[in-house]
Amino acid sequence: MSRSAVSQEQASAQYPDASAGLKPGWGVSPERQQAIQATLTGLVPHSGRLAPGQLRSITTELARRRELWSDLVVRDPDVRWYLPLHRSNSCDVWLLAWERGQDTDWHDHGGSSGSFAVAEGRLLEQYRAPAGRLSHRRLGPGHAVAFGPGHVHDVAHGGHGSATSIHAYSPPLTAMTYYTSTDYGLIARQTVAIDGPEGGRGRGGPDTALAKASASAARLTSDALPDGAPGIDELLAEARSGIRRLRPEAALAALTDGAVLVDIRPLEQRIVEGEVPGAIIISRNVLEWRLDPRSEARIPALARSDLQIIVMCSQGYASTLAAASLRRIGLTEATDLDGGYQAWQTAGLPTRPAQSLG
């Protein structure tokens, strides 16, 4: 709600500021860390997975012990603020501050169980109840909730002044999936690596455990690759060098001349973004089999070398690679929509909501 969606495509192509909307705080003194650790002793096993009830004991106790954190809180009306209070192999614990209008967006916790307790002010939690029904609860000082790994929620400042809360997760948070609320229910939008709680997307400070882990993983990954293997950026540039891509207006003109627009976006994305009337929907994972004139699984009316296929995805990245693959199997006229569905929509060309089966 408070942050625009960033797709995997966009993330890989432009690497946007993934931490926008949440500001970390740093610098809990060793003495304070010791005091927090002493409080947690007995509540946090050194290793192993904690049950939601155990996490609730942690958040409730720390929310009560104001002297451990009250002087550390930073109030920022523009950006939600957080501070890591504790991290072990079994769980991580965070201090969060909330101001009017701030919320997390719909998300899960990547397989971690969790709990949060309100220490000051009020929070509003919307959540997905069993059977997919959406529900909500208002939480005031002293209230705590705990949840298992399947929990999906959107936590927001609940009014009446500033709010502060304590959050705990087990195993420690490493990834979260964000959702969009639609008429069809909550649709998973993207999964992001995180180093902060409740919407701490992407990159954190240089000293975070995630930053170190990411750097280490990056080294391992590139060491393991064969010499000369192109990266995704090179692969994309190579694909684009052989294609005359079409901007939306030019694509519309080509469609008028008999070209076919093929929408390869997944259903979830079409539900969230909408559709182009008349576009042929073919999943990316079967695209070549449907369009190769030699394939038994072809669509006869479309699998023709004299037909121009214009592949469309959301932003015009995956579509280029798909079009290059079609050209490789002999469909030399295949191209893609530059800018994808989003450019088509921005150009004011015809769109409609995703069509339901009912």
Ligand SMILES: [Fe+2]
């Ligand atoms: Fe959460």
